[in-house]
Amino acid sequence: MSGRSESDRLKQETRLQRLVRRPEIGTFVVMVIIIVALAFFSSGKAYNALGLKNNIAIIAQYGIIATGAALLMISGEFDLSIGSMIGFAGMSMAMMLKWGLPFGLGEATPITAFIFTMAMTLALGWLIGTIVVRSGLSSFIVTLAFLFFLRGATEVAYRYINKSTQISGLPDYKQNSWFAEMMGGEVFGWFYDVWFMLGGNLNRRGEQWVTGFDARFLWWIIIAAAAYFILSRTRIGNWIFATGDNKESARANGVPVNAVKVGLFMFTAFCATMFAACQVFDTNTSDAAKGNLMELYAIAIAVVGGTLMTGGFGSVLGVAFGAVTVGLVANAVFFIPQIDGSWFRVFLGGILLAAVFANERIRKRITGGI
Amino acid sequence: MADQPFLRCEKLVKRFGPFTALGGVDLDVYSGEVHALLGDNGAGKSTLIKTLAGVHAPTEGQIYIEGAPVTFRTPRDASNAGIGTVYQDLAVNPLMSVTRNFFMGRELTNSFGVLNMKQMDEITHDEMLKIGIDISDPSQAVGTMSGGQRQTLAIARAIHFGAKVLILDEPTSALGQKQQMEVLKTMMRVRARGDIAIIFITHNEIHSKLVADRMTFLALGQVIGSGTKAELEGEDIRRLMAGGAEMADLEQELAAI
Numbered sequence: 157m158s159g160r161s162e163s164d165r166l167k168q169e170t171r172l173q174r175l176v177r178r179p180e181i182g183t184f185v186v187m188v189i190i191i192v193a194l195a196f197f198s199s200g201k202a203y204n205a206l207g208l209k210n211n212i213a214i215i216a217q218y219g220i221i222a223t224g225a226a227l228l229m230i231s232g233e234f235d236l237s238i239g240s241m242i243g244f245a246g247m248s249m250a251m252m253l254k255w256g257l258p259f260g261l262g263e264a265t266p267i268t269a270f271i272f273t274m275a276m277t278l279a280l281g282w283l284i285g286t287i288v289v290r291s292g293l294s295s296f297i298v299t300l301a302f303l304f305f306l307r308g309a310t311e312v313a314y315r316y317i318n319k320s321t322q323i324s325g326l327p328d329y330k331q332n333s334w335f336a337e338m339m340g341g342e343v344f345g346w347f348y349d350v351w352f353m354l355g356g357n358l359n360r361r362g363e364q365w366v367t368g369f370d371a372r373f374l375w376w377i378i379i380a381a382a383a384y385f386i387l388s389r390t391r392i393g394n395w396i397f398a399t400g401d402n403k404e405s406a407r408a409n410g411v412p413v414n415a416v417k418v419g420l421f422m423f424t425a426f427c428a429t430m431f432a433a434c435q436v437f438d439t440n441t442s443d444a445a446k447g448n449l450m451e452l453y454a455i456a457i458a459v460v461g462g463t464l465m466t467g468g469f470g471s472v473l474g475v476a477f478g479a480v481t482v483g484l485v486a487n488a489v490f491f492i493p494q495i496d497g498s499w500f501r502v503f504l505g506g507i508l509l510a511a512v513f514a515n516e517r518i519r520k521r522i523t524g525g526i
Numbered sequence: 527m528a529d530q531p532f533l534r535c536e537k538l539v540k541r542f543g544p545f546t547a548l549g550g551v552d553l554d555v556y557s558g559e560v561h562a563l564l565g566d567n568g569a570g571k572s573t574l575i576k577t578l579a580g581v582h583a584p585t586e587g588q589i590y591i592e593g594a595p596v597t598f599r600t601p602r603d604a605s606n607a608g609i610g611t612v613y614q615d616l617a618v619n620p621l622m623s624v625t626r627n628f629f630m631g632r633e634l635t636n637s638f639g640v641l642n643m644k645q646m647d648e649i650t651h652d653e654m655l656k657i658g659i660d661i662s663d664p665s666q667a668v669g670t671m672s673g674g675q676r677q678t679l680a681i682a683r684a685i686h687f688g689a690k691v692l693i694l695d696e697p698t699s700a701l702g703q704k705q706q707m708e709v710l711k712t713m714m715r716v717r718a719r720g721d722i723a724i725i726f727i728t729h730n731e732i733h734s735k736l737v738a739d740r741m742t743f744l745a746l747g748q749v750i751g752s753g754t755k756a757e758l759e760g761e762d763i764r765r766l767m768a769g770g771a772e773m774a775d776l777e778q779e780l781a782a783i
């Protein structure tokens with residue numbers, strides 16, 4: 157014994173050691189490799205003015221829903237209804253814009269269509285969450301039911317009201333509505349202006365080529381930053397971790413575990429609705445297949461970003477790195493035409509598997525190998 | 527030592543349908559004392575402490591705190607009345623840090639719900655140190671701590687949040703020899719404060735003799751013996767541990783097989 161205590165057995169680490177042991181580090185390294193590889197194989201085209209915009213567009217889409225999926229997974233649940241919720245929300249907004257608000261409330265504006273839709277999707281998120289916590293059933297099966305239910309309801313609603321499963325040719329609301337502009341317009345125009353002033357960002361005629369990023373870039377940043385802050389700095393964040401780590405002990409210590417879970421199911425519904433709103437007001441179209449498979453991409457990116465399948469652990473920053481990685485690879489085919497686009501899914505499957513093993517190692521390390 | 531028990535049960539009965547888990551149990555628990563609760567599996571120890579902790583409502587009988595009758599509808603009621611229970615599974619979360627576990631469900635925040643992490647780290651460190659564990663890094667995950675340290679965390683947490691009666695459900699049973707001693711030491715440090723009563727549930731006769739001031743033996747839902755350590759002699763304890771059977775009888779039974 158002689159004056160030694162338990163605490164002496166925990167090695168003090170340097171800053172660098174701590175950095176290397178951060179759970180995001182693996183995803184970060186993969187992201188850097190992909191960024192560099194894409195620059196190399198596309199001869200820089202992936203990051204010219206338009207390439208950057210298009211890449212960020214898909215990264216932001218993935219990022220928005222993966223953030224929601226990750227927080228929910230940290231609390232110990234899954235949501236397989238995200239993709240169908242995107243389709244449902246897009247249908248709801250486009251349909252209201254074309255055919256008017258429900259209950260004979262007259263013409264819809266972008267903002268009223270959005271509010272009505274958000275109210276419905278949040279209510280659906282609440283319903284899904286409530287069914288999961290009340291029944292004690294696995295969220296996998298409950299949300300699988302909603303995956304089918306919502307997709308089917310979306311198609312039926314389209315055919316019944318609209319006679320066709322797509323809506324196109326809506327007016328460009330961005331011209332007159334600040335709200336539509338906020339969802340589907342452009343942001344960070346200064347970035348491309350500066351680029352132009354510095355002599356880049358030119359089209360064939362020598363004019364400024366690209367004028368801004370898609371608005372969803374800003375929404376992704378806002379949602380991810382809020383999620384990061386809430387998870388790491390607030391009481392609710394502590395409750396989310398506690399709920400996913402060990403529900404019973406969280407409950408025994410007064411954490412409202414059911415409210416946490418229901419709230420996070422509503423958050424994934426919120427993210428799906430933001431995804432859909434950005435899409436609808438960007439393209440002024442919508443169709444019944446929108447958001448297909450997105451729930452699986454969201455979960456895959458959350459896992460690639462270091463979120464534990466079993467809950468209790470995860471990092472919003474890692475998920476952002478994961479979204480960048482997966483988004484770039486998904487788009488790679490546009491910049492490197494000679495590769496087959498299906499390699500994307502081969503790659504995604506590969507890093508998903510690698511990530512699951514890496515996450516398991518991290519979990520073992522944190523829990524001392526139990 | 528106070529002359530009035532801090533916690534007192536009178537003729538507690540708990541029935542689950544036709545099954546009588548507790549058949550009229552009396553118990554007096556004094557501040558500054560360790561009260562060992564002993565008995566075989568199924569004797570009703572867990573049922574008794576769950577009744578004290580507000581998990582079960584008693585079918586009959588009354589609980590008093592400092593002489594005043596109390597009724598607990600929820601575990602929260604009991605915890606607000608100063609009854610802190612550390613269950614066998616300890617209710618800690620292995621993936622979360624020591625501090626985050628310590629304040630789980632009772633986080634310190636500013637008025638916007640933002641955590642005061644620094645203050646929580648300090649309190650956690652100080653409270654753990656008070657009962658004998660110097661954790662160098664409160665952000666270390668609980669999963670990396672030993673079983674004894676986790677037990678200490680759960681105890682320190684209960685005390686910090688106002689426990690006047692600390693109920694420990696078999697705190698030593700899942701631990702190795704050395705860690706068992708750590709937990710016993712922790713209990714003695716809490717006892718030395720003088721203002722906290724400890725109910726110590728155990729199977730281990732030696733442990734109870736080492737730390738207990740008073741003992742109560744349960745068998746088949748009833749108290750078959752109780753008293754201070756001085757009142758109960760060695761042979762007595764052994765007989766009571768065996769649920770009231772004489773050692774000699776047990777030896778004969780075994781020999782007959």
Ligand SMILES: Nc1ncnc2c1ncn2[C@@H]1O[C@H](COP(=O)(O)OP(=O)(O)O)[C@@H](O)[C@H]1O
Nearest residue numbers: 542545547565566567568569570571572573574
């Ligand atoms: N919720 C319950 N419903 C029915 N019977 C129970 C319940 N809880 C405990 N019992 C019974 O009460 C008896 C005492 O159990 P318990 O208090 O757990 O004993 P101990 O902790 O002393 O081993 C056991 O026979 C057990 O089966």
Ligand SMILES: [Mg+2]
Nearest residue numbers: 568571572573
């Ligand atoms: Mg028991």
